[in-house]
Amino acid sequence: MMNEVWLIGRLTKDPEEKKTPNGKTVARMTLAVDRDYTNTDGERETDFIEIIAWEKLAENCIKHLGKGRLVSVKGRLQIRTYDDSQGTRRKAAEVVAEKVKFLDKAKENA
Amino acid sequence: MMNEVWLIGRLTKDPEEKKTPNGKTVARMTLAVDRDYTNTDGERETDFIEIIAWEKLAENCIKHLGKGRLVSVKGRLQIRTYDDSQGTRRKAAEVVAEKVKFLDKAKENA
Amino acid sequence: MMNEVWLIGRLTKDPEEKKTPNGKTVARMTLAVDRDYTNTDGERETDFIEIIAWEKLAENCIKHLGKGRLVSVKGRLQIRTYDDSQGTRRKAAEVVAEKVKFLDKAKENA
Amino acid sequence: MMNEVWLIGRLTKDPEEKKTPNGKTVARMTLAVDRDYTNTDGERETDFIEIIAWEKLAENCIKHLGKGRLVSVKGRLQIRTYDDSQGTRRKAAEVVAEKVKFLDKAKENA
DNA sequence: TTTT
């Protein structure tokens, strides 16, 4: 099937580094993506979209990205299902990054 | 910002029709999108992605689509936050459809 | 940089098979993609877009696709420059396919 | 049908302003989009892609963009056919912009 | 004809 996502937005915080049991690097990021249009209250809403990157891409993100950075992400939308602590079935959506482009320069001393 | 999603998959059930308080038609659909690759158990996983369509697009989907139909959807990824019945903050992800293309013919008497 | 193209359309003819000097299979196809809107004469125009596929993807296209088939193509837009027989610099645009999905069933005996 | 193009690249020159006979503004731009991979000579090739924008979007591009600016473009791939001065049928490819995002800050005094 |  086809499943393609393309986003441009800003990181809400530094990438969070994780390791899988077998040692693969995972980076978790949240991207703030402003909507084009304002809502009925005249406010511009923002989608906060979870991004996950794996291995070398994850390492590059962790090394070079930080809070506030503007990036483009190409990836696919993944829906995970899991049971929470109360045993209720929950769903989590995240974009699995296949390509991340750093669009502004890192700020010095920031 | 940019926020584009492109999906091809099959409807898991008939579109569900809703109305907003001011009378706009909304269609809710779930799209089953198979992943390209099999997991470590050799199984092909599927993402079940919530789709929402508005007004005339919603009406067309309700009128012409049904369970099992193959469609392509172009839209944007939207993350809604809400408080559940226990007052816990939850997130829901859905693709707001901007264009839906019907890719196979409707089955007769089905 | 980023360079992504998504198309859905029909093949105007059977894929054309070529071989590179070192034996790689290449498939050339033309995709007819109708525009959404009609022009000022009330006619729906069509873009005829050149598609090129390589190696295993090319072989699959050659084996399974034919004139009139509905396909989706994900790829990148490539602009080649060359000098024609009169020595004039010319440009050719083509989409290099990365993924091709066959959207309708092959017709029997056709 | 579906026809979506997403590009990130740099303008090779300032946007060129045109007017249609009935007074609509048109902007023509060329986007340099580097490929991800190097060719067999170890060089990184670049696709020079023609972009066309209409009316208000054209005016914004003309007003705010210039040579060297980094932009993202969302649009559709259009193939125009025309007869050249020798009466030979030619094809021209261009991306009709639907959305253009300015990704770096304009340089002062440049 | 090409951008960084």
Next chain:
DNA sequence: TTTT
């Protein structure tokens, strides 16, 4: 919980 959120970025500019």
